[in-house]
Amino acid sequence: MSDVIESGHLHPITAVRRAWVQISVLGWFAWDNRDVFDEIAEKFGSLGLAASATALLVVLLVTVFVSWRKTAFTLTADHLDYRYGLLWQVERRIQLDQIRTVDIEHPLFGRPLGVRAVTFSTASGPTKLAYLGPHAADRLHDAVVTQTGAPSAKKIGTEGVVAHVTATDLALSILLDAEVVLGLVVGGAVSFVPFILSGHALSLGLALPWFRSAWRATGKRFPRQHGWVVREVEAGYRTEFGLFNKQQYTWQRDRISSITVHQPLLWRSRNWVRVTGGIVGHEDLLLVPVATRSQAERMLVRIYGPDVLELLDNPVRVSRRARWCTLWWRACAFSYTEGFAAGWRGLFLKQTVTVSPVSRILGVRVTQGPWQRLHGVSHVTLELPGGTDVEAVNRSVEETVGIAAAMRRACVRTARAGTPISRPAT
Template sequence: MTPDDSAEYDPTLDAPGARGTAHPDPPDPHTPHPATPNPPGARGTARPATTHPHPTTDPSPDAPGARGTARPAPTHPHPTTPTQAPTERRLHPITPLRRAWAPIAVLVGWAVHDPDQAQQQLTRLTTTTLLIGLAVLIPAASLYGFLTWWYTHYAVTDTELRIRTGLLFRRTAHIRLERVQAIDVTQPLLARIAGVAKLKLDVIGTGKKDELAFLGAAEARALRAELLARAAGLAPETAHEVGEAPARQLLRVPPGVLAVALLLTGATWGTALAALVVPTLLWLATHNLWTVLATALPLLGAAGANSAGRFVGEYDWAVAESPDGLRIDHGLLDRTHETVPPGRVQTVRIVEPLLWRRRGWVRVELDVAGSSNSVLLPVAPRETAESLVARVLPGVSVPAPASLAGPPRRAGRCRPLWWRGYGLAVTDAVFAARYGLLRRSLALVPHAKVQSVRRTQGPWQRALRLADVHVDTGADKTVTARLRDADEAAHLLDAQAERSRTGRRDAPPDRWMT
């Protein structure tokens, strides 16, 4: 019994001589209570019904003779304990080193913006002035990094993630968990060496990701699991104990296959050829070395980004299946752990470059509402890719190329030669449109994800009785069935609007871990 409970305890019940087992019949409820104490001879066990609260000053419940099991029910409820505020946490202690570079980055940006002025200022500096400047700048940058880390907190509540930042101007971000699209864990190279990671959140209605940088690698994974569990509707007291959902690996892209696939990509050969031909022509025309270098270096950089850059970013690509979606891990230097959230995929594109067709390879790309996830599979055999698409879009089968209906032959007057790459197929589950002749791309849009349908006709299309049908998705992207017969397009417009309406009605709710 607590001290608060003793306020309801009446010591007279257990006074010496009181017989608590011989209670008489209860008094008539219509008979008023006497205002005076019981007259002599009255039995103390025949206590009237309680009409007034007991006094609040009672002896200790541990007094001799007190029987704590014989107290009546309290007449007034105890005061409710106020809800505890969420515990605020700080980022990893290594974070100030990242923030300390901000003042130095400002100076570097000024030097790049006005190189002539920066060069003039550097020539005026003496060794003593430079040392004094460094002696002031380094401690100031360190203090700035420490203070920004000190005033940055985050807390997890039952319904949201709160992030408080700002040294001079305070900012508090309230991220509601039901609005979260995806939660990714990324580790740049230096972060992997230091054992820390970034936690990035894709949220509906925001143009960029909110992030927590940096957290310990284990802490980032635990926080991600807790946020996903709370978003799935688990109780807050058990969400932090759930841990990361188990995953089963579906496939892994061998580095050798990825390297060959990148070498067989037209963009790689095109930029490499341009990097060789254009500087040569400029040298023959101008004989100016600086002009050649100013042109050749960007072209070589673009060629490297299309080959070496993609290889580094897509290295060791692995896809695993878990209750919270498909997990994607990739990266040679910067390791990224992404999640394709269930029910959020708006469009799936199966891309087939010209030089890949002989090997039967394809690339799978995604449009996810509010997310930057754009690649599901960099390269894989077509059968493997189609089985993976069936997991992203349950109940959807990829239409065979032979089942795609091409536009009428008169469409060649609008798009000579390229019209042969267009195709259309509408099944019970998806709206499928193909485009491209050298680099074919088949876009699959589930009917439930269609936001609007439009039909457009240009002057030349009206003359040829052709029309385009545009399907808009929730990812602000459009899939177009080009150069269809005008009557077919009119029928397709009405039929697709009805399919989209029934598809949204029958679609299951988009929830995590369900």
């Protein structure tokens, strides 16, 4: 058995935060036995009720204490164990060689108490230990960084800023998001029609789902994405964001399988885009909520190197026969070089382009429906380990054969070379 490097219990506030289960059980018990408490009140008066309430409070404190004692972590040279649960014990084990990044967060709930949350990112997803005292969080962070060589969050202040989103740009970008505006207008019109026709105030209750959607689409996004900063660190990039709940995550350069640039309709006059990235083992991750196209291109060059701009400047449009298969055939494009592949989609509400190194392609899939077969076109999908797949939509059969063959040769060549990803020149 490996020697223990660091161990301990999480902060007691963790058990207090999870005490809602015990409170619910005791509340149900008190309500179900309210007749008994009425008899105690009649027989012993207020003193009897005080004694009963004290007994319930003692039971609650004991369960919270036991729950806190059952929540602990153990760090060894090989793995990190995390145990929690009162009635149902859960134990998670993370192998240290699977940990890619270690981040320290300052959650809103724990900020007045000075506690921290430590997040470990692996290929299967993040694991968060919340909450730890500031000294315990620093010790665990330093111990894991020492054992794994993961990027250190404490070096964040010395790294250069790649992108910074101001509050004004963020607020304006949310209000100019065409999908948000159209959804709010259509949803509001449908929600308020019963009130307009009937005039009854109770019919306004039908608009409650609209208010909820409006909050999630606008008000909730602003505090979450406020203060968005992307910094370059040794292993990749670290993102900080949040107005109330300060969060951060680190994404490694060599684990970025694809980058997608989105441009909503109302952003085009300002040449704004949103950048998301496909990280190995994860879905699309928001890299920058709003940036100019030149800033997005500079980020692409930082990650993939200058050769990627040659690809973006030369999209190959589909043939005219594709107009019978999609109304937006003029917006569909695909292009590839020896090192990269890119696919363009969208025309009206949002235009997107997804770029990926061919070294990240896991498989090549060709599909052709009956209507496509009638017009001699088909789809080519380049499957990636995370994020959005790159697609060549409604290409002619001749193009499809050439694209599929070229991508398969690139996959085989990359597998034989053993090169995971093209690194930018420094």
